[in-house]
Structures are given as structure tokens and as C-alpha cells.
Amino acid sequence: MNVFVSNDLWLIPLIPFVVGFAIGLFGRYVQQFWSGFAACLAMLASLVYSIKAVFLLASTPADVVHVKQHVWTWMTSGGLTIDFSLVVDQLTAVMILIVTGVGFLIHYYSLGYMEHDHDSPRFFCQLNLFAGFMLLLVMASNLLVMFVGWEGVGACSYLLIGFYFKESEKAAAGQKAFLVNRIGDVFFVLGVLLLLYGLAQAGLAPTLEFAQIKAGAGALEDQRLALSWGTAAGAGSPLVEPTSVGLVTMVCLLLFVGATGKSAQIPLFVWLPDAMAGPTPVSALIHAATMVTAGVYMVCRLHFLFVMSPTAMAVIAWVGALTALMAGVIGLAQRDIKRVLAYSTISQLGYMFLAAGVGAFAAAIFHLLTHAFFKALLFLGAGSVIHGLKGEQDIFKMGGLRTKLPVTHLTFVVGALAIAGVPPLAGFFSKDLILYHAYSSRLGSPGLYLIALITAVLTAFYMFRMVTLVFWGESRVDRAVKKHIHESPPSMTITLMFLAVLSAMAGFLNLPKILKGSEWFDTVLHPVFARVHVLGAPDHRLEGVLMLVSILVAVIGVTMTTLFYLSPRKDEALEELEVTWVYRAIYRKFAIDELYALIVVCPLSAFSRFLKDAFDGALIDRTLVNGPPRLLKIAGRFLSEFQSGDVQRYLLLLTLGMAAIVVYLIKTL
């Protein structure tokens, strides 16, 4: 295992960090333009260094696993040393190119989007810090440095969702995002601790370096963990308790809960729809293209652990599939343009987890890549619409924008076609690959395939419902807004065009063999995922059949939806639909937020209030702590009655006492 050392890697996350802090400190004191300019420049520099690192990786001999830079030793404790070191292998290479490339485009777009906001330095500062943390997350050479990025992006996401802090609901959405993410993060930490425990049990040196865990992963295979308060029974012990579970399975599940927080999967997806409160470029960068994919990245990064546990893999695949389906269904009925896209993101992330869960890690990353392009495009397109309509987000108050916003319209349709899986756009290839693996992998099943296929139909439906309602048909825009509709400034439209080209073309990076392609993207990632052997042997006939089904589904979905929403009778049909309970349930998002409030938030809040008022205040403080002194005080006051200095009272007491003695003597005598 060879490692190539580079001393430039740290610049990739460092530049956005430094520039971000600089903007935060000094941005308010210079002209507004310079903040955005510096932020863009930082991303560009980071992109250049990323490309340089990727070329360096490409030029190294085949036996080099990654390019590495040890920056400093973060902490040592006992035998555990945690280095602040960065690596670039093929997987990281893909990720840093996405983060810096798409990141740069979105920064550039934001120049236009934020030009009227005098708070833009704060925005660019946080956006740059986010990029730095995200780069740290994907470049980390060990779990704990990854966790720095992991929590850092969460914090930046919190800051940016609550960017419009004057509106309390928006700020609260940021807090919700942070807290829900934190729940996931705790499980991540527990997973890390359990992994360290497992390594110790297996007699290995404690380490959190990915490369070393990978090397030692085999020894963890037989470790079991008793699900009682005892110690775990060792491997091969005759006393393996019936309630024990594979240690690797447990580690994987804990880490996966962490991933469900960051990547908005069941059960922790509830923060992402609310996260749309942030400025639209934030939704595009953080809540579509990069941060939310961190969970997928983490699972792929640790694929060598996950493939050891079929249970964990099955959980991931099914959670992914069900999330994809559920979010797709909810997306059908939303009215807010950004919420539709948010649920669509959750749904697409579900696809990625489905792919990872059946062992098709390269397919998951490929979908991550294409999704970054077309979802960023769709969000930025939506941003352009919102910008043009002075903040209107209800798709039922749009319509007919095709002529008013020509560039936005064209690029948006490209994005929608891509996500709906219409060939030959990017989404078709990546989604088709996932569908194929969901069916053919040894971990896959027809059930998973079917769910994924249904979700594909739903995707086509909700996307073209949105396209039709926003851009086609007749205008339903409020009259006051109508006069001011304008196409966005060039910095926004150029970005849209760029992303549209990428969304259209990216699929060809991984042209399947049956279409005379070379599956180049798979080949690139092959060194990383080489040891995964759960995918079945390639079956070109099956692949061809499934591909035809996908095409059919996408094309039919797109046409039917468009025809329905363009037809003059759609209003009546919708009115009929809207009164059904199914529609209402979907529109209310199955009331999951309310359910969580009922079973988690409210009881916890009531319990805390009880602790504060009754337990801490009344019991501990007033009774146990202040009680004895009060008793002493009462006793003292009582006794001091006898020492009042009042002679008459003394005499009275004396007489009473004497009388008592006399009575006593008489009785006993």
C-alpha cells in the first residue's frame, strides 16, 4: 500500500476557511461587492488546487492508494493518535470536484442573487466556511476529522437556514436542522466509540484512520456485542448470548443513523423541508448538492465495514427505498416550489442509499454527482423564478413564465428532464444504474426494484407538474407582481446554462457497455470499491430490458403529467382530488412533524419543566437544602420563647413546671 505525499492538499479547505473568516471580520467595513468577489475567488482557488490534486492522483503509479498530507497531530490519548491529515483518493477526488466546482458556480450565482441584500458579507462568510468544512469532511483521513467537517457543515447550515433571522420561523428552522442533525451526530459518535471498543476487543491498536480500519476490518468480523449491560462475549465463546448482535452490524447501524440525520432519511428527514427557509443558493449548495450527500459519502467511504454486515446493508437499502417513495409521494402535493424540490432531494438521496445498500457504491456516487448538477440547477432555476417574481414561491400563483424568463425556463426543463430520467440526460443513466443494481445485486430484490421504479414515476410526475404549473399554460401571477417580472442578471443565467450543460452531458461519463460505452466512471472508482463482491455478474439482457422499462416509465410519466396539467379540465379534477383524505394526508406530509412534536418534543418539554419547577425548585432546593435550616430556625424561635427576658413569663413557666413535678410526684407516690 503506497501513499503519495503532497503538501498542497490542506490549501483546498484552508483557502475558503481563511477567506470566510476574513469576510466575517472585515466584510462589513468594505464595499459589499468585495465580499462576494473574495468568496468566489476563494472557491476558484480551491477548485484549482483540487484539480491539481486530482491530476497528481491520476499521475501516480497504479499501486498508490491515495495522496496524503499530514497537517498536524490533533490529539493523543493512551494508544490512540488522531492526526489532522487529509487524503485524496478517487472517491474524494470526485467529491472535491463536486464541492469546489458546483460550489464555485453557486457562489458566482449568489453574486447576482444577493446583490440587493446589504447583509451579503455575512452570507458569503458562512457560505465559504461551509465549503471549507465540506471539503474537510470529504478529505479527512480519519473518522474524527471527518466529524469536524460533519458537525461544521451542520453548524453552517444552521447559520445559513436562519440567515433571515428577523423572521422567527426561519431562524427556528435553522435550529431544528441543527438539533435533528445533532441527534444523528450522537449516534455517529457512539458508532466511533463502539468501533474503537471493537478494535480493542480484537486486540488491534486503536485507530480511526480509514486506511487502517480497512486493513484491520477482517478481525472485527467475528466480534459480537451482547445487548445487555454486560461485557461482550468473545468470538467463538460457547457462551454467546442469544441477545448478542454482530459488533460490525451495530457500528454500521449507529453510523447509519448519523447518516440519516445529515442526509435527511427516515426517521430524521424532517429538518430538510424546513431548511428551505434559507436563501435559495444555500438550498442549492447545502441542501441539494453537497452537505446532504455527506451521509452517502460516509457510507461509501466505510463501505468495507458495511459490506461485512448484510443486516446493515439491508437496513440501508430499505430505508433508502422507503424514504425515496415516501418523499416522492409527499412531493406530489406540495405547493411551494422549493418544498417540492426539497422532497425531491430527500427522494433522490433515498436512491443513493438504496444503491449503497445493495452494494452498488459506484452507482451511488454517480447518482450523487449527476444529482448535484441537476438539483443545483433546479434550485437555482427556482431561485431565478423567485427572484423574478419578487419572492413568490407558490407554484399555483405562477404559470406562463416561459416567455418572461426564457433562459430560466429552458434550463429548468433540462434539469427536470434529467431528474425525471429521460434519456440521454444525466439522471437517466445514474438512476437506471441504480434500478438495475436494485434488481440484480445479490443484496437486491424485486421489491426494492419495484419501489424504486414507482418512485421514478412519481419523480416524473411531480417534476412536470411543477414545470407545467410554473412555466407553461396560462399565467396565474398576481397582477401587482406581473409588471415586474424580469429575467435574472447574467451571473445567474450563466450559471444556469453551465449547470444545464452538465446535467445534460454528465451521463456520458458512465455510458453503459450495452450502449457501447466504457463505464469510465465505474473504472475510475474501481480502486476504491474493488473489494466489493456483492454485485452480480453483469447481465446485459436484463440490463437492456430494465433500461427500456425505465425509459418507458419516464416518458409516459412526463407526457401524462404535462397533458393533465395543461388540459382545461384539470381544475375541476384537482378540486375533486383535494377533498379526498388521501390527498389531504399527503398535503399535510402525513403529519410527521406533528407526530414528532407529540411524542418527543412535548413530553421532553413538560418533563424539563417538571424538573425545573417541581424537582429542582420544590424538592431539592426548597425542601432538602433549605428545609433543615428552616427547621433549625423554627426550633430556634421556639426555644428562644423561653429566653425572652420577660420575668412574668419566667415565673409562669416556673410555676407550670413546679406544678407538673408536683403532679408527677403525687401520681408516682
Add this chain to the structure above:
Amino acid sequence: METLLAHLLTVLILLPVLGSLVIAYLPGTRPRLIWRAALVVSMAELLVSLALIQFQPVGGAASLQLTERCDWIPAWGIQYLVGVDGFSIYLILLTTLLTPIVLLASQRSIRSHIKAFTICFLVLETGIVGSLSSLDLFLFYLFWEIMLLPMFLIIGVWGGPSRIYAAVKFILYTMIGSLLMLVAILYLAHRHWTLSQPQVWTFNVLELYNTPLEPTEQLWLFAAFALAFAIKVPLFPFHTWLPDAHTEAPTGGSVILAAVLLKLGGYGFLRFALPLFPAAAAAFAPLLMLLGVTGILYGALVSWKQEDMKRLVAFSSVSHLGFAMLGIASATVAGIQGAMFVMLAHGLSTGGLFLLVGMLYERRHTRMMEDYGGLMAVVPNMSWVLRLLTFASVGLPGLCGFVGEFLVLLGASQNEGWGRPAAVVAAFGMIVSALYMLHMFGRVMHGEVVHQENRTLADMDLYEFGYLSPVLILVFVLGLFPGWILPRVGTAAERVVECVGTARRYRLEAMDSHGNFVYSMPVRLYESVPDLRQGGER
């Protein structure tokens, strides 16, 4: 210079109190002069204390350094014996760093009895540094009590509306614990006298570490020491003096109380309770862990429902120090390193939070969250600082809070006993800590400005930013470069871990056998210290 270095600890202990003597003779009509003098003294103390950094960690029995010894009351074996190791160095540095900051911060808000105020803080500094460096139990007890009086006055004289109640509660509560500790100290010394051949009196803790004690004796003595320290920490359920003391104390008092005084509790466990009575410590460990973990969640949940910002931060201290207690009770190197780190990080982040709340209080004369709201638009700089401290407090990795929490959880998960379930439960404290801190930030900073008075609030000026900046810088430095601290704490922790670990093994063996046994340390923990007056060479 040589002599200064040779007597560094003595200088550090005496400098503030001598300085306060000088201040006592300054004319009370010239407040600026008094402030300057106090500042000069505390800055000089800070500079001298920086010399502590240069000492490298030494493992093994010689890990206590800069030791000085001379007889004080020879008839009773009471000595002036001081020395430091990884446990005390950083807490001393934290104290010497925060004292000038606190004096600077108080300069604007304290208007009455300035002379007494500065003297209180300087005497307090002597008490803290003395407690942290004493290796003689009698001397330690003396300094321990010296700390109480200035703090009592600080709360009682310059505090808020119900300052008398808070001050009396503070001193009585702490006294009850420390008096029991005094009884235990006397018993221990007497026991040593009866057991030693020939019979000698000593309060030297390095000698007392080796006193063979029976398990039941250990349990009682440990309980007495632990109670004193647990009240100081404060460990749930002995915490209720803290919110009152914190809330009523003036800003400076709250800062020193939270940042340093509470840490004496954790320090006491590490220096005295654990190595003196290792078998009892092992026996008590599950209880301490349970209380620590309870404190983490309990403090956090109660903190969430507070209306008063200072009370909120006070309960957050209960939560943070629960982590420290868990780490200490786990008796693993990582756990103790983590506990030390939690204490230092808490000193910075909570100290900073109290300073910030103090700034708000100076402007608006209220600590209630409902009186604020929407401040982010009015005081952007302050909101940034509060945000940073919030992130540090919730343990965002890269800032100071995370390292300690992670190491505590790691250490607890290495504990053979109840550590693992404790670590699992404690981890959930990370969620609730985010809950209450973000809640506070949101209520103070987010939304529209609702109160007219808040529209004209002045943002942080350069002076305020100036005295806060060392804290803010250290929040980053500790988070990114804990390697500067951890090794030295680690070597000190190894001694304690070895000691408790040996005792635990011994206890397990003893449980199988019958009859009495007498426990004694199989190895000598620390080298003894030669007497300076007899020309001993170090």
C-alpha cells in the same frame, strides 16, 4: 531569575496577596489608581505564571515538579509543601489569565468599594493558586477556606438583589462539605501516626498516599472528601447553591466562580480523593458515574427551561461538569484527560458567556431573555461572539468543547464497570446542550426587536472586545491544538489510573478471601520532597 524560578510557586501564591496589601494602603479616593494597581499585580502574576509552560511532563514518581518544602508546625508535622503537575498547571494558568480579564471587565460596572473589590479578587487568586499547588493537606485546607471568604464578600457586597441569601447559602453549603473534609484530614493524619514506625505526624499527602487503610475506613474518608469536592463541582444533587450564587454574583464573580472555583472540585478528586483512597474510589465509581451522567442530562434539561440567562448558564455548568465527573470516575487516562479538558474548556466558554451576559446586563440591567430578542441586527459583533461561545459550549469539534467531551466518552467506554452504559447515556447530553444553547441564542438574538429600549443598544466596543479576545482565541487554540495540554495531563493521569486500577484489582481479589485485610499501595506513587532548609537538592 534563578531564584524566581526555584521559588516560582511561592511567588505565585504570595504575589497577589502582597499586592493586595499594597492596594490596601492606596487612597480610596483615587479609584483609577486602585484599578491600575490591581491590574498591574494581576498582569505580573500572569506573566510569572507563564513560566509554568516551559516545564516538560515527567512520567513516573517524579511527576510533581517545582516542589518546595519547609517545616511550618513541626510538632504536628505540618509543612509548607507545594508542587505542581499536569493537573494543576493549566488550572493555575486559567486562574492567572482570567483574573486580569475579570478586573478589566469589572472596571466599568463596579462603582462602590473599589478597593475592597480588587483586594477580594487578589486574595481569591492567592487562595486558588495555593489550593492548586498545596501538597500538604493542612496547607490545602487553609487555602481551600481562604478561597471562600473573598467569594462570599464578592457575592454578598457587589451582588444582585438577593445577594445575601445567595452568599450565605454559598458559604454554608460549602462549609458543611469542607468541615467534614477537615475531620477526615485529621483522622487520616492520626491514622498515619498510629500506623507509622516510629510514630510521626504528617499531613504530607505524598506520605499519606502510602498509608495503609482498611477498606471501611477508606469508604468513610472518601465519602467525606468526596462530599466536599462534589459540592464544589457541583455534582447533582448538591448543585442548588450554584444557580443562586451565579445569578446574584457580579459578572467578575460569576466568571471566576464558574471558570475556576468549580474546577477545584474536580481537581480535589484527582489530587486527593482518588489516590488517597483508591479502593474506596473504585467502589464509589459507579455512584459517581451515575450522578455525573444524571447531572449532564438534568442540568441540560433544567437549563433549557430557564428564563434568566445567568441561571441558564449556571445550569449548563452542572451539565458540563457532569462530563468532567464522569471522566474522573471512569479512572482511565482518556477519561481523566477528557475531564481536565472539559474543565478548561468550560472555564473559557462559560467564562466568556458570563462576560457577555455581563455586557448585556450593563446595558439593559436585566438578565431575562424575554427582555431581549432580535439583537442580532442591533449588536452584530456581540452576536458573533455569543455565537462562537455557543458553538464552543455545545462542543462543536474544532473548538475547545469537543475534545474534552469526546475523550470523556472514550474514557468512560474503556471503563470495565458501568462506564459503557454511562457513556451511551452521556452522549445524549450533546443533543440537549445544543437545545438549550440555541434556544438562548434564538431568544436573545433572533426575530424582530420587540422592546423599544433595545433598538439603541450599543455594540461591543474595542475595550470589551480587547479583554474578551484572549478567551476567544483560546477557544480556537484549545480546540485545534489540544496536543499542547493533553500529554502533561496524561502523565499525571497515569499515576492516578495506576493507583485506582491496582486498588480495584486488589479489591476483587480480596473479595474472594476471608478475614481482614489491610490495603496499602504496592508501589510508591511519588518521590518524596527534600526539605529546603536542610539544603536538600532537587
